[in-house]
Amino acid sequence: MALTAQQIPRWFSSIRLNSFITATQLGNHFQRPGKTLLRGFSAQPQMSSHNCFLQWGFKTYRTSSIWNNSSQSTKQEINSAESTVLPSVNEQPQKIPNFDSELSLEGLDDVPPLSPLQPISEEEAVQIIAAPPLPPASFTLRDYVDHSETLQKLVLLGVNLSKIEKHPDAANLLLRLDFEKDIKQLLLFLKDLGIEDNQLGTFLTKNYAIFSEDLENLKTRVAYLQSKNFSKADIAQMVRNAPFLLNFSVERLDNRLGFFQKELELSVKKTRDLVVRLPRLLTGSLEPVKENMKVYRLELGFKHNEIQHMITKIPKMLTANKRKLTEIFDYVHNVMSVPHHIIVRFPQVFNTRLFKVKERHLFLTYLGRAQYDPAKPNYISLDRLVSMPDEIFCEEIAKASVQDFERFLKTL
Amino acid sequence: MGSASLARLNGVFAAYKPPGLHWKHLRDTVELQLLKGLNAGKPRAPEQRVRFLLGRVEGSEEKELSLTATSVPTLTNHPLVCGPAFTSLKVGVGHRLDVRASGVLVLGVGHGRSLLTDMYNAHLTKDYTVRGLLGKATDDFCEDGRLVEKTTYDHVTREQLDRVLALIQGSHQKALVMHSSLDLQTQEAYEMAVRGLIRPMSKSPMLIAGIRCLHFAPPEFLLEVQCMHETQKHLRRLVHEIGLELKTTAVCTRVQRTRDGFFTLDDALLRTQWDLHSIQDAIRAAGPRVAAELEKSLSLGLGPQQPPGAGPQWDGEGPGSAFNGRTLGEAAGG
Numbered sequence: 168m169a170l171t172a173q174q175i176p177r178w179f180s181s182i183r184l185n186s187f188i189t190a191t192q193l194g195n196h197f198q199r200p201g202k203t204l205l206r207g208f209s210a211q212p213q214m215s216s217h218n219c220f221l222q223w224g225f226k227t228y229r230t231s232s233i234w235n236n237s238s239q240s241t242k243q244e245i246n247s248a249e250s251t252v253l254p255s256v257n258e259q260p261q262k263i264p265n266f267d268s269e270l271s272l273e274g275l276d277d278v279p280p281l282s283p284l285q286p287i288s289e290e291e292a293v294q295i296i297a298a299p300p301l302p303p304a305s306f307t308l309r310d311y312v313d314h315s316e317t318l319q320k321l322v323l324l325g326v327n328l329s330k331i332e333k334h335p336d337a338a339n340l341l342l343r344l345d346f347e348k349d350i351k352q353l354l355l356f357l358k359d360l361g362i363e364d365n366q367l368g369t370f371l372t373k374n375y376a377i378f379s380e381d382l383e384n385l386k387t388r389v390a391y392l393q394s395k396n397f398s399k400a401d402i403a404q405m406v407r408n409a410p411f412l413l414n415f416s417v418e419r420l421d422n423r424l425g426f427f428q429k430e431l432e433l434s435v436k437k438t439r440d441l442v443v444r445l446p447r448l449l450t451g452s453l454e455p456v457k458e459n460m461k462v463y464r465l466e467l468g469f470k471h472n473e474i475q476h477m478i479t480k481i482p483k484m485l486t487a488n489k490r491k492l493t494e495i496f497d498y499v500h501n502v503m504s505v506p507h508h509i510i511v512r513f514p515q516v517f518n519t520r521l522f523k524v525k526e527r528h529l530f531l532t533y534l535g536r537a538q539y540d541p542a543k544p545n546y547i548s549l550d551r552l553v554s555m556p557d558e559i560f561c562e563e564i565a566k567a568s569v570q571d572f573e574r575f576l577k578t579l
Numbered sequence: 580m581g582s583a584s585l586a587r588l589n590g591v592f593a594a595y596k597p598p599g600l601h602w603k604h605l606r607d608t609v610e611l612q613l614l615k616g617l618n619a620g621k622p623r624a625p626e627q628r629v630r631f632l633l634g635r636v637e638g639s640e641e642k643e644l645s646l647t648a649t650s651v652p653t654l655t656n657h658p659l660v661c662g663p664a665f666t667s668l669k670v671g672v673g674h675r676l677d678v679r680a681s682g683v684l685v686l687g688v689g690h691g692r693s694l695l696t697d698m699y700n701a702h703l704t705k706d707y708t709v710r711g712l713l714g715k716a717t718d719d720f721c722e723d724g725r726l727v728e729k730t731t732y733d734h735v736t737r738e739q740l741d742r743v744l745a746l747i748q749g750s751h752q753k754a755l756v757m758h759s760s761l762d763l764q765t766q767e768a769y770e771m772a773v774r775g776l777i778r779p780m781s782k783s784p785m786l787i788a789g790i791r792c793l794h795f796a797p798p799e800f801l802l803e804v805q806c807m808h809e810t811q812k813h814l815r816r817l818v819h820e821i822g823l824e825l826k827t828t829a830v831c832t833r834v835q836r837t838r839d840g841f842f843t844l845d846d847a848l849l850r851t852q853w854d855l856h857s858i859q860d861a862i863r864a865a866g867p868r869v870a871a872e873l874e875k876s877l878s879l880g881l882g883p884q885q886p887p888g889a890g891p892q893w894d895g896e897g898p899g900s901a902f903n904g905r906t907l908g909e910a911a912g913g
Contacts, residue, residue, distance in 0.1 A: 293644050294633065309661055312654045313628075322659050329662030522597065522850075557851065573851075577595055577844050578835075579681060 308332045308341075317346045324354075325368020337375040344378060352382055360389065361403025374410035384416075391417045395424065401443045409446035423449045430460060432471070437479055445482035456485045459492070467496050469507060477514035484517050494521050503528055505539050505549065513549035527552055527560060530575050534565055581620050581664050584855065588613065589689035590862035591673075591698070591869055593842035595849050598681040598833075602672055609686060609853050610670045616855025618663040628653040671695050674705065674839055679721060680811040682707070682836030683847045688862070694869055698840055701876040702780050704788050704807045706838035709831060711818040713798040716828035720815035724830070732827040737795045743824045744790050744802070747817075751787040758783040778807065785809040787817075799832075841872050 302310050308328045312318045318341065322328060332338045344350055354367060362370060371377070377385075392402050406412050415423075427448065428438050442448060448456070463469045463484075469477070478484055484492075499505050499516055503524075510516065516524065531537040531547070538545045539552075547564055561569045596605055631646040654660055671692040673685030687695040713732035717724030758779035761768045771777050778788065787806045794801035802821075804814060815831040822829025837844050848861055 290644050293646055307661075309655050312657075312660050319654055322654050322657060326659065328660045329658075522599070525599075526597075573849055576597070576849055577847065579597055 306332070308338055311342060315342060317341065317344055317350065320346050321350075321371070324371070325365065327368070327372040330372055331375050334375065337378075340378055341375070349378065353377065356382060356385060357406075360406060361399060362407060366407060370407065370410050374414065376411075376414055380414060385413050388413050388415070388417055388420065391420065395439070397439065397443070401439075405443055405446035405449075409450045411450045412446055415450065420449060423453070426453060430456070431475060431478065433475060433479070441479065441482050445485070448482070448485060451486060455489075458489060459485055459487065462489055462492060466493065469511065473507070473511045477511055477517075481514045481518055484514060487517060491521070492517055495519070495524065498524060498528075499549070503537070503539060509539065509541070509549065515550045516553055519553040524553060526576060526579070527565075529579065530565060530567075530572055533575060534567065536565060581617055584617055584620060584859070585665070585689075587859045588617075588668075588855075588862065590691040590866050591685055591687045591694050592858055592861035592865055593683050593685050593839065593847045594853065595844070595847035596676050596681055596684040597850065598679055601678050602675050602684060605684065606670055606672050606686065609858070610668050612853050613668050613670070613688070613855055613858065614663075614665050617665045617668075622658060623656065623664075626653055626656050627651060628655075673698060676836060677811045680834040680836065682834075683839045683842050683844060684836075685839050685842055688858070691862070694873070697873050697876075698869075700780075701840070701873060702778065702807060703840040703872075703876075704778070704805050705809070705836055705840070707804045707806065707809075707814060708793075708833075708835045708837055709802045709804055709814055709818060710833040711800050711802065711821070711829045712832050713800070713822060713825075713827055713829050715830045716819065716822070717830050720812070720819045720831055722830050722832045728828050730827045732797055732825075735797060735825050735827055737792070739825055740792055740795060740800065740821075743821055744792060746824075747787060747821070748790050751790075754784075755779065755786050755788065758786065783808050785813045800829075841868055 301314060305311070308318060308331070312322065312328065318328065321341070331341065357367060357370065358364075389402060392405075393399075397405070412420075424438070424442065427433075427442065428435070431438065431441075433441065460474070463474045463477075464471070495517055496510075498521060499510060500507070528537060531552075536545060536547065538547055539549065540546060541548075551564060552560075555564070557572065558569055561567055561572050565572065594605060594609065596602060627650045629648055630651050631648055633644060634647055658664070669689060669692060671687040673687065673695050676682060676684055685695065685698070687693075712722060713735060714730055715722070715726065716728040716730070717726055719725075756763070756772060756777050758781075759777045760779070760781075761771075761777060763769060763772060768777075779786065785806060785808050787804060789803075789805040791803055792800060793803050802818075804817070806814070811834045814834050818829050818831040842865070846861070846865065848857055852858075
């Protein structure tokens with residue numbers, strides 16, 4: 168009974184001596200291993216026929232120029248990647264495809280395998296698959312990527328497997344998923360939401376947990392956001408910038424939105440704009456936000472309406488590092504002598520690095536141009552001081568050359 | 580290609596450390612920037628592997644099964660599967676600078692780190708610019724330390740300061756000769772001492788080769804110090820002691836290293852220049868100079884590790900009877 172090309176690769180991964188079986192026993196054996204394998208793993212590597220190889224590589228989801236049809240020089244990379252990881256090497260958490268466990272038990276009551284020295288016909292010899300086995304457990308997805316269509320399609324989408332393999336549960340899940348059945352629905356859902364093809368890769372890399380979410384739940388959460396008057400484009404932007412957003416339950420999202428509304432006492436529309444601009448407010452922890460609000464009010468001495476104004480302009484201030492905030496404020500207010508009401512007009516200073524503010528201020532003082540009072544002539548506004556790149560700062564504000572600035576920096 | 584860029588990244592270069600930045604932080608930032616530059620290079624070409632596939636092939640008479648070798652693309656070495664090509668680089672630091680000091684900091688990358696050891700063993704001098712403030716004394720000799728004492732300083736004149744500095748230089752000159760473990764009874768040693776070119780080639784306490792006042796405007800004064808085996812804290816304590824000698828008190832406001840061996844402020848890279856290409860250019864520019872200086876150091880005499888007897892025999896004390904003196908001006912002048 169001849170084997171079809173279809174059946175062979177399905178069990179090519181079994182390491183057993185059963186591989187050296189003659190044609191007479193082929194019929195019995197193939198039915199059984201074939202069936203157990205199908206039971207053992209639901210969505211296993213489906214290298215059905217060699218036609219498959221020539222097709223999948225070139226129909227890509229992303230316009231990657233790496234994969235093209237040109238004939239490359241053949242490198243003798245004969246399965247070196249597959250055989251490098253031995254099962255004994257694994258000290259780190261392992262991924263276990265476990266497609267071999269059932270096989271060994273079934274084969275015990277069969278006819279014992281023939282000796283390898285028995286002569287067999289050419290045709291049978293050609294049909295023996297002696298490929299090195301896949302490692303049963305590994306710490307990297309590199310070993311399985313060539314045998315799993317799911318993984319290959321994910322890589323072509325742009326998902327960074329090297330980051331996902333650091334989380335063994337997620338990697339195990341990915342190995343067992345079937346692209347057609349599970350992942351495709353999710354991708355279509357995300358595309359409906361408004362995420363572009365080339366952004367799917369980064370999204371899935373960050374939020375690999377979405378594969379274990381129920382599609383119905385995701386749809387409910389999107390409906391909830393729409394009921395709160397977030398437009399479709401807004402929701403797409405939020406999901407893009409904070410990939411974990413849709414993993415949060417409706418109650419949690421509700422609580423978060425309520426917290427921000429109460430804490431900041433902004434109008435509904437302004438809260439909505441704030442959340443759309445910085446959606447990680449909804450996914451991150453609330454403790455830093457509460458602490459930062461206290462810092463602004465008590466330590467730095469801003470009034471509530473001033474804080475509201477600054478936050479609507481630069482939402483990132485809510486989640487900034489407390490120590491950096493106090494250092495910058497200390498320098499700007501005490502050393503540069505900029506009063507509160509001017510700092511409120513330019514909250515960008517809180518978003519810059521301290522060394523940048525220091526260097527530029529010292530340079531301007533050296534040149535005698537450090538004038539931050541709008542009432543006096545030659546006034547330099549804080550946003551122009553910090554937000555401009557070096558060349559424009561030197562030319563327009565300091566009216567010196569970049570070489571002078573560098574020479575000055577070397578005297579600090 | 581990545582490997583060619585990496586090959587160009589073996590050597591020493593100087594970076595400018597601004598005040599307020601820990602040297603370790605600087606080293607880490609440089610390493611991250613270099614890795615970013617290396618990983619941003621041209622990606623590898625997609626690889627293929629050979630698979631032997633079973634198929635029906637038109638034989639001589641009838642169709643028969645046989646294996647055909649096909650080259651199929653493989654994703655095993657795709658960057659998205661195995662991660663970035665470069666994940667760490669070995670960057671070493673030469674003589675360190677503490678957080679409040681600034682100036683030239685020598686870094687070595689890859690194989691250049693052994694040059695750092697050679698530079699250390701060459702025991703070259705370093706130049707510092709030290710700014711002091713009369714009238715205060717603090718516990719850590721810095722301006723923002725806890726105040727211990729306040730004094731008047733009207734009586735201090737430029738001549739008094741110069742006299743104190745000359746005194747310091749003289750005593751350190753004697754110490755230089757003493758620590759170099761050179762037998763002064765010989766003619767060669769005498770000639771070198773006359774020219775003032777002796778310095779120790781092994782561990783010794785801080786030694787000042789030269790000190791002078793660049794600028795004196797009470798309460799501020801600016802000193803230029805050439806020293807070896809120092810730490811910045813020693814220099815601040817030196818300022819404090821100068822104040823005491825002048826019958827007043829002084830704190831140190833700024834310590835800046837202007838020269839480390841043969842790297843000067845002009846060679847030092849600023850923060851905006853800490854990227855792959857600037858560092859590669861700096862390494863290439865500094866390469867021949869470093870090689871020349873180190874060869875000169877080795878040829879002039881023997882280092883502390885080399886076996887005695889290779890040079891002229893001295894009967895001096897100190898580790899072994901090797902000739903430990905070294906010409907100051909040639910190697911240090913740069």
